Amino acid sequence: MKNMEAAYLERPGKIVVRRIPIPSIEENEVLVRVARCGVCMTDVHMYKGSFPVKMPVILGHEFSGTIKKVGEKVTSYANLTGQIPIKIGDRVSAIPIINCGLCPACLRGKSNLCESVQAVGGAGEIVNNGAFAQYIKLPARILYKLPDNLSYTIGAFIEVTACCLHGIDLSRIKLGDSVLLIGAGTVGLLLLELIKFQGPSQIIVSEGISERRKLAKARGADFVIDPMRTDPVNKVKEITSGQGADVVIEAVGSPQTTEQAIQMA
Numbered sequence: 001m002k003n004m005e006a007a008y009l010e011r012p013g014k015i016v017v018r019r020i021p022i023p024s025i026e027e028n029e030v031l032v033r034v035a036r037c038g039v040c041m042t043d044v045h046m047y048k049g050s051f052p053v054k055m056p057v058i059l060g061h062e063f064s065g066t067i068k069k070v071g072e073k074v075t076s077y078a079n080l081t082g083q084i085p086i087k088i089g090d091r092v093s094a095i096p097i098i099n100c101g102l103c104p105a106c107l108r109g110k111s112n113l114c115e116s117v118q119a120v121g122g123a124g125e126i127v128n129n130g131a132f133a134q135y136i137k138l139p140a141r142i143l144y145k146l147p148d149n150l151s152y153t154i155g156a157f158i159e160v161t162a163c164c165l166h167g168i169d170l171s172r173i174k175l176g177d178s179v180l181l182i183g184a185g186t187v188g189l190l191l192l193e194l195i196k197f198q199g200p201s202q203i204i205v206s207e208g209i210s211e212r213r214k215l216a217k218a219r220g221a222d223f224v225i226d227p228m229r230t231d232p233v234n235k236v237k238e239i240t241s242g243q244g245a246d247v248v249i250e251a252v253g254s255p256q257t258t259e260q261a262i263q264m265a
């Protein structure tokens, strides 16, 4: 097979599936056959034109797949514990950021702030094609082997879960804190799972969609609030004996919920 199908964002609001040659790889790169790719809110913003990106471009940065070809100079790559020999057929996911590894930011472990950072699948000044395609080529050093017990579907959630984990780290939830989570979409529900590990005294979830409230309740929220029916600020004060939540996590991304977040703390 020489060709593949790829979904190109040609201009805001227009995605076209094109038949193009499977990318050829450089000596430090790996060709991955994409198994799953999630749709991130950033993809939606780029599609709508509310997040700038050079077009045409293949979006998609939350993915998993199988190694199909390995560049001449690639012998090993990372798993959870270190470097392992690379094999065709290995199941992988990737960090969708190509960093230089040498600048001050990279040396401090902040690869996302690299001076010459390139994005995979959008959201950056220099953008490499992403995984809304049958194949993607990537530098071997941004690939990670999926543990055997993780499915491709869960593998495609690794990047977004890592983003959530970073948010949880920044939130500094302490044992016994009351935590309010605004929004129980995909990211909100992932955050909910991570909040539980921090040992909060109570988790309150404010979410306007009833299906999501049900999921949040089933996954361990102590209280769920419908902000369309009750004033969420008053309700949170009531639940927390007038104190407000110790930690508020906003997982919607609207000016209104950001304002609420401050009032409910």
Ligand SMILES: [Zn+2]
Pocket (backbone or CB within 6 Å): 040, 041, 042, 061, 062, 160
């Ligand atoms: Zn994303």
Ligand SMILES: [Zn+2]
Pocket (backbone or CB within 6 Å): 099, 100, 101, 102, 103, 104, 105, 106, 113, 114, 115, 116, 117
């Ligand atoms: Zn760098």
